[in-house]
Amino acid sequence: MTQTHPVVLRHASGHALFANQKAMDLAGVSRETPDPRGGRVLRDGAGDPTGVFEERAMDLITDAYQNFVQTMTPEARKEEWLAGIRAVQDECLRNGITSFQDAGTKFREVDWYRELDAADSLRLNLWVMLRHSYDEMAGNMDGLPHYGKRFECSAIKTELDGALGSYGAWLLEPYFDNPGFTGQNTTEVATVDSIAQLAITHNMQLCVHAIGDRANRETLDLMAKYVDPTDDKRWRIEHSQHIHPDDIPRFAKLGVIAAMQGIHCTSDALFAETRLGTERARSGAYPWRSLIDAGAVVTNGTDAPVEDVNPIESFYASVTRARADGKAVFFPEQSMTREEALHSYTAAAAYSAFQEDVRGTLVPGLQADFVLLSNDLTNCADDQILSTEVLATYVSGRKEY
Template sequence: MNRLLSFFLLLALGTGCSQSLSVDQFADTLIINGNIYTVDTLLPGAEAVALRGGRIIDVGSTADLMALRGDSTEVIDLQGRFMMPGFIEGHGHFSGLGYSLINLNFLHTSSWEEIVQMVAEAAAQAEPGEWIVGRGWHQEKWTETPSPSVLGYPYHDALSAVSADNPVMLRHASGHSLFANAKAMELAGVTAETPDPSGGEVVRDSRGKAIGVFEERAMSLINAAYDDYRAGLSEEAKTEEWYRAIELAEEECLKKGVTSFQDAGSKYFELERYEQMAEDGELDLRLWAMVRHSYDEMKDNLDGYPKIDIGNHYFTCRAIKSEVDGALGAFGAWLLRAYNDKKGFTGQNTTPIPEVKNIAQLAMDNDMQMCVHAIGDRANRVVLNIYEEQFSANPEKENLRWRIEHAQHLDTADIPRFREMGIIASMQGIHCTSDAPFVEKRLGRERSRLGAYPWRSLLDEGVIIANGTDAPVEDVDPLLSFYASVTRKRADNGFEFFPEQRMTREEAIHSYTLGNAYAGFEEDFKGSVTKGKAADFVVLSHDLVNCTDEAIPESKVLMTMVDGEVRYQAKDF
């Protein structure tokens, strides 16, 4: 009898509590029984989250939040699974990611022969004159060095033999060099007399023969020929292809737990399309973008910028992108001292410094963030100097959060300058272990040990690190980049690269969530599971804070939620 009375008392209390709430106070969705890592220092862990209108309305225990359940509330039971804020890709190329899923993709190839075979198969299906395009090869990641070769690069002969009727353009994984076959070089007008353009190099053998590799600004020779081909295609076909690429990029990100993407440089036509998609509710994840044009193209064309929180926070463009050097793998990183394996050569300054300074002035005048690609230690020092000049000339402007994109190789004297000026180090964890096999060969042991991907040194200085993958340079999968960040090991063979510079689990999660949000002035809206913020989450098969190192790359994305809606769900969830 007493048990029955207790039951009715609890039922009455529960009914009374529900009746005390109006319909618009109930949650749209309740996520319960979870192991939730919030990235919120005031409430680091929780069991449940209540959502309404795409926002978090409460965080706490399952028992407490069930009071917000109404007749139409959807309940998602995590059954103890790990949930955290959705991953924010801190530096990638969104349309480039999409195109990499349309064209040939060499990210997982291990030999030149494998690449030649893939091109041969594509050529067999192509119409005569049709360009074959791909990306993702890296000569330092092949199991064997082709013979003959120059600096590890093969000659074009085998490639040209399987594609005689089709021009071929294969971009390096870094995007800072490309391989062309004989047909492409013929259309580009490349001969033995073709000079190296400023900031680039046509790689030649000892007899002066172009072997097919074009580094940095020399890529423009082949790009121009490809652009001529593209000009002959219908605008309708090119537009359709672009939207298909964006659709594929969205799908790829969402299935890998990425809820926001910071796009590292787009042209005006792409930015206009992103803005329209956001306004029309056609984006499934949030885009934060940088404008990428020359100074002359931008100086009179920044009216209306920055564009912030378009389409319910789905699109923002508040930054400008430039660059000063290339990539280490393609000998393009601009160094203070010469490469160990290319004597007397210190890399490439790819954009004239006066141009970069002019663009920095544009960013300052238009209240936009400045984001400059700098990989080598000399490149990073030059960018820090440019920023320092701008900050000194504009002391009234504070909290600018200007960024250096990549910041891979630093002189130790420059590390404190990031903190002193409040510069964001936008670094990609996966680059460290991806490049690790050849970094010492390029830089030598001491430069590699002290200044290559020096996350620990930067974090100990109090520098904000924004993490990512630079997709399609690397796989957009944040779990692989997270693993690299906390172990400094390659997932395939265990090769470890100066582990004293690794991040803690908590630091790495912060760099992929709230750190990236801060780097885009969006920390008040997303990046943590906090009341009032966006309901952007990822549910994973493993607890990233407490699982073993070996379990991290084995983790699976079970669910991705953006704006309170499930955008991806694994079959076994």
């Protein structure tokens, strides 16, 4: 079957994929195919592709897949997407999520979300970042930003590097376990600069994926050209996973938001110290405590579908820095307090989307979004956090789960 049918499997991190020989043949990938800038095709001893594609090299396969998608009728593509959206809304509400911030939305999806919102078919609040190449966005952003009832597209997403686990995070110094290699700069800094100018022109937030300390420094340097804490742009660095200690105070100074995910720390705990070495891991990896103490706004999430959408385990990671399976505790001195972790998931997340006057806190006049939980997360024992169940989810005062 796999010899006659193309098979493509995307890694959970989103930074690598696996393709069988039929898929590579259809994509025209061979021994002669060069590694694209910002990516790598893994090869065997003879130089032939093994089927593993990292970072920008994934485009070699996904471009061919998109060519196949174009053979589907527009109606079939939309119905497939709508079925996914219905299932995702059910899953989010079952897990106590009343608002979702999505980091990778295409033009056609913006149009479809507008239709759902106009028909009152969105059951939770959705704030999305437009994500296309600069060339695809420039000159094509009429009607943005868009502010609807439950749907908003008011930000642009881009990236500077890949993931730590796949050696894609862009580092200032080589990987501890891969000497001589400093990771992948997946999008040229000049291109990200052009996208920043698009964000300014259209009065949209800029959100930049940066995981390694080099990527975070380059992003802060770029943002420093355009942001001023007095103009309240609230530009964001998505993940902010590994930061040089010298750069931590710059987040608060520049008014740049550290949009982080607690669960990434503990998911990566089994290899992060190996990648970075003990001292770099201790001083700059997932440094929530240092960022908060320096005055930065730190938000939280799960980065679904990279991680499970359930926020409870991510909350547990935020306050304990411990894996749920008990296999590791990652420098617990960087933990958040219970109150800080709740704030990062609620009021801080609303602030990071300019929505603090609409939602994020339970006060008169704001939207009544809340959940009922089986445990009090502010007072229960650490080992009781993971057994917490969502009993009900309310959006705008209406019980949705």
